[in-house]
Amino acid sequence: MNIYTIGFTKKNAKTFFGHIKSANVSTLIDVRLNNVSQLAGFAKRDDLKFFLKELCGAEYLHAPSLAPTKVMLSNYKKGESSWEKYEDEFLNLMAQRNIEREFAKPLLEDSCLLCSEHEPHFCHRRLVVEYLNEHSNLDLKVTHLYD
Numbered sequence: 455m456n457i458y459t460i461g462f463t464k465k466n467a468k469t470f471f472g473h474i475k476s477a478n479v480s481t482l483i484d485v486r487l488n489n490v491s492q493l494a495g496f497a498k499r500d501d502l503k504f505f506l507k508e509l510c511g512a513e514y515l516h517a518p519s520l521a522p523t524k525v526m527l528s529n530y531k532k533g534e535s536s537w538e539k540y541e542d543e544f545l546n547l548m549a550q551r552n553i554e555r556e557f558a559k560p561l562l563e564d565s566c567l568l569c570s571e572h573e574p575h576f577c578h579r580r581l582v583v584e585y586l587n588e589h590s591n592l593d594l595k596v597t598h599l600y601d
Contacts, residue, residue: 455559455562455563455592455593455594455595456563456564456594456595456597457562457563457564457565457566457567457583457594457595457596457597458477458479458564458565458566458567458596458597458598458599459566459567459568459569459574459577459579459580459583459596459597459598459599460473460474460566460567460568460598460599460600461568461569461570461571461572461573461574461577461579461600462495462496462497462568462570463570463571463572464572465572465600467495467496467505469601470496470497471505471506471509471510473599474506474509474510474512474566474599475509475510477564477566477597477599478564479510479512479564479565479566480512480513480563480564480565481512481513481514481515481561481564481565481566482502482506482512482513482514482515482565482566482568483515483517483520483561483562483565483566483567483568484499484502484514484515484516484517484568484569485517485518485520485521485567485568485569485578485579485582486516486518486521486568486569486570487518487521487522487523487524487527489502489516497568497570499514499516502514502568515561517557519551519553519556520548520553520557520567520578520582521569521578522540522543522544522547522578523547526540526543526544526547537576541581544578544581545581545585548581548582548585549585549589553582553585553586554585554586554589554590557586559592562586562592562594566599567579567582567583572600573598573600574598574600580596580598583596
């Protein structure tokens with residue numbers, strides 16, 4: 455089953471929505487804690503819903519259960535927590551939340567996980583897909599949309 459991930463930073467709207475449309479994404483799953491920040495530009499919740507539907511024929515879903523806690527994220531961004539510690543804490547949080555029960559095949563098929571990080575290497579969206587592959591029978595084939 456195909457699943458995609460994308461971050462909105464370092465992308466203009468043309469590139470961002472071009473990736474979504476080219477991948478035939480059916481649902482963009484927003485895994486950010488804060489989806490209304492003025493810093494998000496075209497990726498603010500209400501604008502994103504509109505543009506996804508109009509430009510790509512895709513749906514929008516905010517899924518804060520797939521986001522780290524504010525404290526966890528803040529500690530990592532401030533350098534008070536290493537990536538390894540952040541990763542371990544987030545994997546444990548997903549296990550506590552039993553995300554594999556909440557996110558089943560129909561919702562995830564041809565979906566795209568969205569956060570702010572440009573690349574997936576040090577981003578929780580990559581960890582979400584890896585966790586679901588390990589703790590469910592979904593067999594997600596991930597493509598990270600970035601350039």
